[in-house]
Amino acid sequence: MKLKELAGQLGLSQTTVSRALNGYPEVSAATRERVLEAARRFHYRPNVSARRLATGRAGAIGAVLQTDRNLLLDPHYVEFLAGLGERLAEDEIDIVLSPARGHDEIASYRRIAAATRVDAVILSSPLIEDPRVALLTELGLPFVLHGRTVSNRPHAWLDIDNENAFRHAANHLLDLGHTRIGLINGHAHFTYAAHREAGFRQALGLRGVTVDDRFIAEGYMTDEVGYRFTERFLNERPRPTALLVSSMMMALGAFRAMRSAGLELGKDVSMIAHDDVFPFLSAARMVPPVSTTRSSIRAAGTRVAELATELLAGRDPGTIHELWPVDLVIRGSTGPAPKGA
């Protein structure tokens, strides 16, 4: 069933039917209702390619899938994509995935821009200085950045306030009397990791607590890495009495490492982890429940989708900046620093 046929059935012109379907105002309410009803009845579905050709829009947004690094980081990325995709689906916008090997990532973006198959792209996990912003600006390909990076080009971004989140978390631990606090972080070249470390250091610095570099570690945000770093930290003497952890994945490993070492979470060692709110991984339901800095990465994806839509509607990227506050949720995994530790 194509538009022409539908129009024929209704005894109307394609023009009117098209307008009725797309919500243009110059159609009478009665006609619109009639058209919508008929469209439903005949299961009319506009042909996307035709629409795209006529409007000059691809109706799709691109995302690059790094295929040779960080695959273990995926749960975070996929969760973000889930939020992004769910929101875009409402507007009938596709999300098209371009796999790219890390080394020719730049080439990938060039290809995407040249291919004109997407109206915009989403950038994730930016580095502290990320060349992609300049590149896409030059290519004229609209984009929304999830995270932040230094750049003098005005561009759209949404980020969570990692620095404050970890500052607050560290402060909370300091308030509880902890002074030997470890940080298990993502790779330091990522902005979010740098921000978290900065917040952490500032909190300690303001209280005159020296940061012990042996207790700062960075790596892939996986269970295993969490385990290894925690194990290493706990073998130091004196060992840290509290841990700040960048991901719930890592926290799982950290938790097991403590148990292996015969230490009790929330008593012998306190922990606050960053919680991206995975549906299958509830910090609240763990035993003990884990204190977290919490911010739904899926919600961020949803919002980024909206921002992308606004961008395509013509909004100036330079005006699109959102910095989300992060909740600090205190639960059983944090307790006063043990006395004689």
Place this chain on the structure above:
Amino acid sequence: MKLKELAGQLGLSQTTVSRALNGYPEVSAATRERVLEAARRFHYRPNVSARRLATGRAGAIGAVLQTDRNLLLDPHYVEFLAGLGERLAEDEIDIVLSPARGHDEIASYRRIAAATRVDAVILSSPLIEDPRVALLTELGLPFVLHGRTVSNRPHAWLDIDNENAFRHAANHLLDLGHTRIGLINGHAHFTYAAHREAGFRQALGLRGVTVDDRFIAEGYMTDEVGYRFTERFLNERPRPTALLVSSMMMALGAFRAMRSAGLELGKDVSMIAHDDVFPFLSAARMVPPVSTTRSSIRAAGTRVAELATELLAGRDPGTIHELWPVDLVIRGSTGPAPKGA
């Protein structure tokens, strides 16, 4: 630069230029070369939407992203997507991602079929009896299944020989004198997990070794789950002397659990894990190197992409069946059963 302009520049008709560009035979070699050169020089890029409209093809293949279950299974899925996408990219075919909550997965496929935005879809991680095959057959949406399921509808699939893989692996352990062998598997409703268990049971059965159900476990294929099951197994008395593990992710956890228990891999406990060949997770480089049943899931993605292309070219889905043999790679993690265990 559009086709018409390019044709104008060359003093040729659109027809000829289009044919030259798309490799049709009725263009003289000289003309073709001239056209290709000009296209390059003017950075000509065909408009995808126009081409899609004219050919009636979406130029895209769909993949559904389960957003509320199995996200931890993602590394496997994403690795598969990477292979799929890389191959499809060569043919300028997009991969579009449709996020779907598990409960309305069926609705998602209906929506995808109705929207006509993709020419085919890829099905992953099939259940033993998977309703999607019947659904898509009825909807008339071509698809390729990665894995297998019972269905009387002829359909295209590619799978690895999980049953034989685990039979061989189990046989190898039996040859080494192991009789108490544990199986740490993916969820049993997935076909691949069922096949692996079947292969495992057959091998033991043929040697008259009874399978101890306490040593069979299934769960998400993550590090953590591997750790927990292994820990549980090792606490039994007598404990298993060997383990068959469905994923390298799980194997990492299993390995740590052994270490925690003071046991040495390859001596006190042997292990063979299934290796999907993640670029960042090399079984060969571990200490000790891990024996594996090996089959690159990325390569499978690549091949599925090719099969999908053939499907779209008109090949009968009923003729597309590929069952890949799986290598058994023996390394240091397997050794003779300990004497007095």
Place this chain on the structure above:
DNA sequence: ACGCAATTTGAAAGCGCTTTGAATGGGGCG
């Protein structure tokens, strides 16, 4: 009643490509 503006509808011209069917020119053959 009449004229004018506002409302509603329609015809037709694209959007940029593919593909059908026809035209052109040159070469081989009798």
Place this chain on the structure above:
DNA sequence: CGCCCCATTCAAAGCGCTTTCAAATTGCGT
């Protein structure tokens, strides 16, 4: 030398939708 066939090329007709511009209808004030 004339004819037929093949290799090339082209003009034009779509593909299914959006959108411009014009036409038809309605409503209103005077």
